[in-house]
Amino acid sequence: MQEANRRSQSTRREATKARLVSAARRLFAEKGFAATSTPEVAAAAGVTRGALYHHFADKTALFRTVVEEEHLILAMSIEAAAGTDEEPGPVKALLQGGDAFLTAMQDPGRRRILLVDAPAVLGRDELDAIDARHSLRTLIEGLGAAMDAKAIRDLPLEPLARLVGAMFDRAAMADEATMPDYRKAMRALVRGLKT
Amino acid sequence: MQEANRRSQSTRREATKARLVSAARRLFAEKGFAATSTPEVAAAAGVTRGALYHHFADKTALFRTVVEEEHLILAMSIEAAAGTDEEPGPVKALLQGGDAFLTAMQDPGRRRILLVDAPAVLGRDELDAIDARHSLRTLIEGLGAAMDAKAIRDLPLEPLARLVGAMFDRAAMADEATMPDYRKAMRALVRGLKT
DNA sequence: TCTTGCATACATGCAGCCTGTATGTTAGAG
DNA sequence: CTCTAACATACAGGCTGCATGTATGCAAGA
Known part of the structure; x- marks a missing residue:
């Protein structure tokens, strides 16, 4: 027993x-x-x-746990979507991962927790550290693979990932009506990465 | 009297x-x-x-006033820098404005107020509205001018400006050491806008 | 010009809530 | 049967927002 x-x-x-x-x-x-x-x-x-x-320990610790969970869900969604195809190629994997991110971020509560409150409550540095272990990590891996495959230019990986991540975060805040416009603009920007 | x-x-x-x-x-x-x-x-x-x-009215109203002031300073710095040259051309004006933004954002207190606390305290919507009247407005004007001059592709203006603005916000959080890497990555991304 | 009455710029005091901790109490594990 | 861990209860301090008090401009009439 x-x-x-x-x-x-x-x-x-x-x-x-x-x-x-x-x-x-x-x-x-x-x-x-x-x-x-x-x-x-x-x-x-x-x-x-x-x-x-x-x-x-305190209210913040409880919030931190919630944030970690949300980030975990997010990263799992992204990785699941990016790894569906047999031989996707790094670029397609990135696009699928990006779509999965935007889909997962449709939840307004998740947006509020991760994008609005978390930076102020946990501080940008700690949130960045959490991000680095989850969603951002998938983005870094994806961009790194694309670079290795010479699909995109050689650039400082983490800064690039942080910038692209910031774009995705902002796009995730868009309502459904303007989302297509955001996609168009993002496509144009990401176009600059091509070799 | x-x-x-x-x-x-x-x-x-x-x-x-x-x-x-x-x-x-x-x-x-x-x-x-x-x-x-x-x-x-x-x-x-x-x-x-x-x-x-x-x-x-309350603590938040006081904070809102501080945010408005900071945004005003920011917009003035950007416009002053973008309008220095006689015949700058829209692209050069954009670059100078961007530099002015990053310089003004070197102040850690300003970063904390505008980028960390403001979204949570005022809410994303209200902060976006304030931004639309100040810093973002200068960015929209600059990008619009560049589009009119056919220097960059025709894209939905506000979404594009929001995305570029988000990139700049993120780059502003970088410490001095990694700032060059962020600049490199940003240049590559913005490169995708060229006609 | 004087004073009189009112509005405005503040100061003080109060009520309610919230956070974090310290101290009980109960139930399972060895 | 003891001891420890999982909770519940009680308490102290601080903070926010409002309600009430006070004094100083200020405008108008005698």
């Missing part, structure tokens, strides 16, 4: 944490970080603030 | 407001919006919180 027992403890722990993170994600998405209070999150998760502060 | 008297009142008013905005700008720049309290701002300005709330 050791295993069962130990798991029942850690299961409970993880379940509580998951409920907190889930409730927090919903509230942060709807009302933003500043307008969401910890009593609110705890109530939505069906626990007290004591539980929240038992599992997370 | 009507004029003198009336001016003495409004002079006092403007002086107090200016001191509040100046103190707020300094504190927001150093510690960010969330970590700056209204007692702190009032003390730094040498008044009480009563004065602050007499002149500004």
Whole structure:
């Protein structure tokens, strides 16, 4: 019963944490970080603030966990889309990854959390570090592969990826009506990378 | 004495407001919006919180004023730099404006206020509206002129400007050491706009 | 010109909320 | 049976926004 027992403890722990993170994600998405209070999150998760502060150092730590999760989902979506075809070629993989990013970013709550609140709450440096482990990493890998294949010019990889990422972030904020215009403009800009 | 008297009142008013905005700008720049309290701002300005709330509806309104001022300075710097040469040509004007933007953005406090805190505090929509009246407007005008001169391709103007603006914002976050790499990558991307 | 009444620029005080921590309490694990 | 971990409860401090007080211009009439 050791295993069962130990798991029942850690299961409970993880379940509580998951409920907190889930409730927090919903509230942060709807009302933003500043307008969401910890009593609110705890109530939505069906626990007290004591539980929240038992599992997370502070409100920011809870937000950080939400951000990490969202970034993880994002990176997985991108990689799944970029790796669908058998022999896609690096350029096609990039385009598919970009589409997957824009699709995943259709969720307004995700946009608010990742693009609006996260830089201010976590600070640009920390958010950049998180990004570097997830979405940006996929972009760097994709651009690097394209460079190796001589499909695009040789350029400083991370700065280029950061710039392209910033463009994608901005495009993700566009409403559906103007999205085609953003795509057109992005295509023109990315055109400059071709060898 | 009507004029003198009336001016003495409004002079006092403007002086107090200016001191509040100046103190707020300094504190927001150093510690960010969330970590700056209204007692702190009032003390730094040498008044009480009563004065602050007499002149500004709330803490956010004070921040909004600071943001507007910073954006105004930015737009003026850009336009001054873009309009120096006699017959610059639209492309050269764009390059000079871009340089002026990056130079003005060297101030870390300005970066924090405009690029980190402003989107979260004011919301992306309102900040976009402010931007549209100032820095972004200069970019739209510049790109529009370049399009009219057939120097760059015909593309949806505002989306293009927003994307290029996002690139510049990101480049402005780079430290001095990696700035040349960002410039290289930006040059390549902008290259795609050429006719 | 004097003073009188009002509006405006502030100061002070108050109510409510929120965050983070410190201290209980219960239940599982060894 | 003890001990530790997962919570709940209670508390202290700070902050925001408003409501109320006060004093100083300021304009108009006697």
